[in-house]
Amino acid sequence: MEESYAPATGRTLQTNDSVTLEDVARLAGVTAMTVSRTLKRPELVREETRLRVMDAVRATGYVPNLLAGALATNKSHLIALLLPTIATSIFTDMVQTMMSTLAAAGYQTLLGLTDYLKEREEQLVETLLGRRPDAIVLTGTDHSPLTRERLRRTKVPIVEIWDLTDDPIDMLIGFSHEAVGIAVARHLLQKDYRRFAVLSADDPRGLRRSTSFIDELKRQGIESVPMEVLPAPATLQTGREGFVRLLEKDLPDVIVCSTDTLAQGILAEAAKRGIGIPQDVAVMGFGDLSTAAHVHPSLSTVRIDGASIGRLAAEALVSRLNAKEPPLPALRVDTGFRIVDRESA
Amino acid sequence: MEESYAPATGRTLQTNDSVTLEDVARLAGVTAMTVSRTLKRPELVREETRLRVMDAVRATGYVPNLLAGALATNKSHLIALLLPTIATSIFTDMVQTMMSTLAAAGYQTLLGLTDYLKEREEQLVETLLGRRPDAIVLTGTDHSPLTRERLRRTKVPIVEIWDLTDDPIDMLIGFSHEAVGIAVARHLLQKDYRRFAVLSADDPRGLRRSTSFIDELKRQGIESVPMEVLPAPATLQTGREGFVRLLEKDLPDVIVCSTDTLAQGILAEAAKRGIGIPQDVAVMGFGDLSTAAHVHPSLSTVRIDGASIGRLAAEALVSRLNAKEPPLPALRVDTGFRIVDRESA
């Protein structure tokens, strides 16, 4: 018997350095099963054996193989998060909060970056599904048909965040980008601005905010609104360039930016050219509550609360994963936004 | 026989929605093995069968279970990346580049956020090791003894990035934070600045840059350098606050910041108070080549090339993972940095 175990290395042996439950068990003089229980459900094991096992665990430096565990239980404790990019500060707060909330509940995050490309998202969904995540978080609500189909068929809980829609795949937590555009338009009109310009990154949601803003202005009788669109992700540099291009046209009263980073770029270029913000031209940004450029005194912004989105999404998932049978009524949350005026008048 | 297969659902059956190799094989009239080969090594399969199998794959919507594959092959195609935070722009370029380079080579990234806490890193290393990553990337070279020990014992390739040390765990790609501090000091002295102040986040490497800067000044005869240290991660808001505190002392010629975000905060607060940058006080930042505040015309900065670090790390890992036997001589790279003066004089 011993013989058939020890030299049972007809294969590689050097599988790695991995210590297995078996190894620990042998050292502790028990079965693998007892070691497993000691680690997962210690209350089911007599104290004496438990201590012996724990010693053996330490002595061997055993690290449980989560792959094997996941395969056996059909629970990976992995959450897939699909994000356009981390090259912009807009998502960072949400990601941090979501990851730490999930981590606290015992879940790890598998990150996929789509670069705002639907085809990339499609491919990532396939790969990530292969890891059998316990849930999937998608940024935005606009996905390729194949992606939607794959995701709909899956029983894996899905959360779409950062946007709203009438036809979510499953759960939904976000805010309306159309509403942002409209609110900004009304806010600025009320402040007596009349000559507008728009600087937008060409990501889908930024564009929707921008066009919604322009549409609302039209409805209010403002016909001509110059708009510059620059490639995503937005950077300080593209903000500066966009500002330069806008300057080639008439100088407006106020420039509305699809995101804070662009607004900061404008501030930088304006400083260089001696253009006063907000005296010569006012600037409006858009960004996260905690990391946003609203801390620049001369900038007005739309603030969204990314941390809330992250926390809500994580909590919704965790409770759904813990819940046994009833697949709770689908969650839909509008997290809203707030317009904040600049500090200096 | 058929009977012992079909109703062989003594267990849950609803394991999930997962279609298995078996399911595809049955539909295609072959064995699981043939399906596996069709997917991984199509050249070993006759075209006719291959087509039949591919049809079955499509028909069933089969998505390979990477957990099972990883368990069987002892290759997870997962790379663990330990990062202090993504709440600061400093790492974003590196992360994006590393992730996309790895993705192109068929590896996914498992992200762990340490919040600059060594104990958190220690815990994360344990959890992440459980996923049996094919490699581990650590930010920085300063780890808890237990972490070092665990990592040293592992045969998993390790890369420490973003710093240099004489005693790396394995591979090493970064730059010297001491050298940055010294270079900045000499640069500013040469520009005839004499009255300095430092604004630093209290992350380990930021502090090292700051103290190295101050030490070099001391060596050059400058004794008193006020320094404000604020909690990491740096934000625009803390930059503003730090500036305010520095203003309570004498106004220096130049303020050296441990990171661009703090420098930008200074610019914001200075704008509010009508303090001219760089006329009244100059500001020096530190950050990534592509996302850095160097695009602000009145800011001088130290630029590092995060993208290179990310790409080098990814490429080193991939080639090491592809290499068969010889564990190549350990890689050590100093990626250096560059001091860039402001645009406006």
Added chain:
DNA sequence: CTGTTAGCGCGTTCAG
């Protein structure tokens, strides 16, 4: 070119 056998490391299940 395709099938068979065996096992990756773990957890569920049921005996004892």
Added chain:
DNA sequence: CTGAACGCGCTAACAG
């Protein structure tokens, strides 16, 4: 309270 048997889904190794 502990153990034995079995299977999660896949692939390496060897037949044929």
